[in-house]
Each structure stands twice: as C-alpha cells, then as structure tokens.
Amino acid sequence: MAKTLYEKLWDSHVVRELADGTCLIYIDRHLVHEVTSPQAFAGLRARGRRLWRADANLAVADHNVPTKDRALGISDPTSRLQIETLDRNCREFHVPLFAMDDVRQGIVHVMGPEQGATLPGMTIVCGDSHTSTHGAFGALAYGIGTSEVEQVMATQCLLQKRSRTMRVRLEGTLRSGVGAKDMALAVIGRLGTAGGTGYAIEFAGSAVRALSMEGRMTLCNMAIEAGARAGLVGVDDTTIAYLAGRPFAPSGALWDRAVADWRGYVSDAEAPFDREWDMSVDDLAPQVTFGTSPEMVVPIEGRVPDPAAEKDPARRDALAAALDYMDLRPGTAMTDVPVDVVFIGSCTNARIEDLRAAARVVDGRRVAPGVRRALVVPGSGLVKRAAEAEGLDRVFIAAGFEWREPGCSMCLAMNADRLESGERCASTSNRNFEGRQGQGGRTHLVSPQMAAAAAIAGHFVDVRRQS
C-alpha cells in the first residue's frame, strides 16, 4: 500500500499499539537543553531510575547562555544555576554534553543537524517546540513537554497518537531576495496559526526541492507556528550530500547501507494525504509580520490591515489588541515602519547560509543612525567559526553590527539580550508574541536579508529594491 513519508516514519517506530490507537513509539534521538530538563532529571533521581539508553541523548545549553564576555561566566545567578544543573545532571546520568566553552555548542536545533545527530528515518524529540526543524531531513521530529522528556530518558519511548497528514506543495521559482523564511511566513499567513493543529505537514514541490538543507530547516522550523507538531521534507540528494562526513553520521560500509535505506524516506506517489494544498512562489514577495501572532503577516509592499474590515468579532478584537500592542495604525505602509533594534539569529535563521545572505546585503554599508542595536548571533560555535573564516564577521562589524557568541539570545530573551519596553525589532526569529523578546518589546518577523536591509535603511524596506 502506498504510504506517506509520515506513515513510513510512524509505522517503523511503533513498539506496541493499544486498542484506541494510542501507540508506544520508539525514540531514536533525544536532544536535551537546560530549560526543560532539570525537572525530568529530578524525577528520575527521585524514583531511582536510570537512562534507558544514554547514548541516544545529546545535551547542550543554549537558551540561557550569555552571548558576550563568556570568559567571565554567567552573571545572572538563576541562569547560572540552571546551566550548572545541566552539567551536573549530564555527568551523573552519562549524557553526552557540549559544554559552553565547546566549539560545537550552539542552539540545539542548529547543533543536532550540524553534528549529523539528526538522520533520516529517525524519531527525534526535544523539550522544545521548534524540534520540528529536524523534519527537514526526512525524520519525524517534534517538541515534547518535561513529563515526556523524563519518559524518553527512562524508557526511550512515548505514548502518542498518529497525526493526520497534510501536504503543502510549493511550486515555482523564488525571485532573488526572497527565501525560505518568506515561504514559511506566507504559508502561516494562509493556513493560520492553528491551521496545522493535529497534522504533520510535509513540504513538497519544486520550490522545496530547490532549497538547501538550511532553507528546508527554516521551513520546518516554522511548521509549529502553523500549529503542526511536525514538518517534513522527503530525502533527496541534497539531504544525503549534507550529511556526508558529519561526526555522528555513519561512515564506511554502514554509510552506504544507511543511504540506501534513507532514500526510501519519501512519500509514495499514490499515497493519500488527509489534506493538500498548493501555493505558487513565483510572485512571492518578502514577508513582514505586523502583529503579535506569526499569522499576522503581509508582503513588504503591504499595509497594516484595518481591524474594522474583519468580520469575525474574536478575530477583530485580536487584531485590534495586536495593533495596539505593536503601536501601529491601520493603513500604515510597512516600509514606513521604523526599527530600533535588529536581531539576526535563532534556530530559524542563524545558519551559515543565513549569515551569508545577510552579509551580502550589509557589505560596504552602515547601520542607520536611528538603529540603537544590531546583533548577529550565530547558531553555533561552528557556524561562527565558518563565518569568520569567510570574513563575514568583519563585514558585520564594519557596518556597525555586534558579533556575538552562539545561543538563543534575543529570540526569547532569557539571557541579557532583550528589547526594552516599546522598542521595535526586525527579527529573524520565529515568534512575535507579546513580550517574547523582552517585556513591552515589539517584534516583526522577517528573513535575514530583510533584517539586514532594515538595519541599513532604519525602517522596513524591500530588499529587492535596496541595491
């Protein structure tokens, strides 16, 4: 019988199925970070439990780590305690850990693929909703809560129900200056932030095939913002080329066997999906969010919409509240909106390709005088090192950007990097919720190119027109 990619992944991981369809699912890889793991380790300790398979886990601190002056340690005592707790837990339970001074340290969703710890055909979980990122490799990857973190540690399994399947076909050719982030935002704009609830979304079509692994990760990263737990892309030559030679990927004869197996992680031609829709990307413009939910998005040529035009009362209220929080008036052209802060980073857009794209826009220019801070935070130590080898750090610094150490940083502002109340930020991250980047802060989600262009112009601008 023809199967979708999701069904192949699911079926190959069912340990046991119960009468009501709940399945005991085997987990191949568990990624661990400091925020959602301490209570899980404490739970194991309290009941005298050990890890089922320590080698299936890989830990890194990312959410709380400082992005500058690391040699001085962590000044915030609560952050420091959380990171020390991770170190101690990993030692006690024999979990492999990339410590803060390890060049491999980085945002968990950048580090995993970079190490080859993310492989096709795997089930991958992490106590973080953006685990959907790893689906770009033809793996079933999703975020879990702390109770489930503890369960995976103790049993290597989770109790779950099968998701419904949706295929989003993105066809056509992106124009220059438009990228995976714009595709992701446009999809969420159409589907809505709850449109994918209960589904695993497979991204397919010529525009997805043409994307690099970095671009596919950006797309799958944001599947959760459409409500889907998992995003997926089928395996092809691009996937396999990316994985070759990665430290955790198999090598030698095992590599050949693995590749032969991985090629099967695609949806069969006849496989039926529960829902399908298509979108052409030929005319897609760079996207900018204007509100406090990722679905509140318009093309850069667009204007802030008028809540009065919204028929549904709950949506009208939500829109009005969002514009109030964002301090935007209906009808304002997005290109007239000034920015105070620019953040290039996060698990959505802090890979080498993202930094290259931003650097191309910035090269030889200066950050506009009205911009108070412009930050580049590489996704991992290895991304940082690669960028420095190419001289990207010098391009950013010459333009007036700060060049930081890897971590989540201003994506969620758990460390010192945050917006002041009322500050407006062009951010390459994935959530524009109220207070996400600092209490009272206002976030506009954009691509790395668009964030770079906004830094130079001092307001949002169509990167295609800037050069």
Add this chain to the structure above:
Amino acid sequence: MQRFEKETGLVVPLDRLNVDTDAIIPKQFLKAVGRTGFGANLFDNWRYLDPGEPGQEVPRRPNPDFVLNKPRYRGASILLARGNFGCGSSREHAPWALLEYGIRAIVAPSFADIFYNNSLKNGLLPVVLPEAVVDRLFQAVEAEAGYSLTIDLRAQRVFANGEDIGGFAIDPFRKECLLNGLDDIGWTLAHEADIREYEVRRRREAPWLFAPEEARS
C-alpha cells in the same frame, strides 16, 4: 499525577484568541530547576502592573483590569478560553502554573497540540466544546456572577446548574490515566520486553542508529 474525575467550580473567562505559553508563564520564570512556584506568576505580564522577575521580593501591584484579579472570579477552578489556547512553546511550566493557581480544567473551542498533551500528563483537563457553545458560555459567565460548571470526566459531559451543556471527546487511554492518576512511565516500563524486542530488530535493520558513542567521535 493528580487524579481527575469530576470538577465543579467557578468559571473565569479569558476572552482572547491564541493565548500563548509565553503569556501563560513568561520565560524569565523558566529558569527555575524545580516544579513548583509558578502559580504566583501565571499570566504575569497581564496580572501585574509592574514587571516581574524571578525571586522578586518587592510586593507587586495587581492589574485591576485583568480578569483573574476581579473579586468575582476569585477561587475559580475552570478557565473558559478561546481558540488555539496554549500555542507556542512546549514548556510544561504552563500547565504547572495553571494547576498551582488552582485551575483544574480549561474549556475552549481548540487547544494547541503540545499544550493539550502536557495538560493531560499533569491532571489538568482540557475540554474541547464547539465554538457556538463556548460563545454562549462566555455570555452566561458575563451575565451571572458566581457562574460555575461541573465537568464529569467519566461521563465526558459538562453541566451548568444541572443542565447538560454538551459532551466532549478524550482518548480512552488518556481518560483511564486521568481517572486513576497513572503516569506514562510506569505504564511503559511494564512493557519493557516489547521495547527490548523492538531494539533487537532495529539494531539489525538500522545498526547506524545504535553505533556506539565512542566509535563516533
């Protein structure tokens, strides 16, 4: 996990779409390494007029306009909410904070996936009712001080003053766990042999998933 069988309680209405987990428990409180102490910071940004930091000792001014602070809703154990409640991050601190505050059940037209799961695993019952029913409940709560609901998990029904408001769906397995306060780990470890058997087969089919750690680095 806390057992859940039947809850009768005062209803507090939170009339907002897409309430995200950042709003339920802001990130600065996630630095804790324990499982308790989050209730005081539930909806922190909305609940207080001054900004909150973990471990803060200065008394904070409650925001009188926020619904949880209105005297008529004090002691509520059922939260009435709008669609896509709990969207955003996977933080289980969100259900922990709600439970610690005293919420035992949430009624909404839809929930975000991970939040829904996390709630069930902690004995907080998410109840999905049709949008039109939820609309009517919002009106009823608004109109009548002291409005309360009874949520009967065994019967999978919601009652208001004895009147049957409607039924809701829940996976039979999850229902069993809630009724008995069973956690997933205990259940799973009882099936240890199945897991071992699966591993033996997978090791044969896909040995690269099990390659020893030492050989990799």
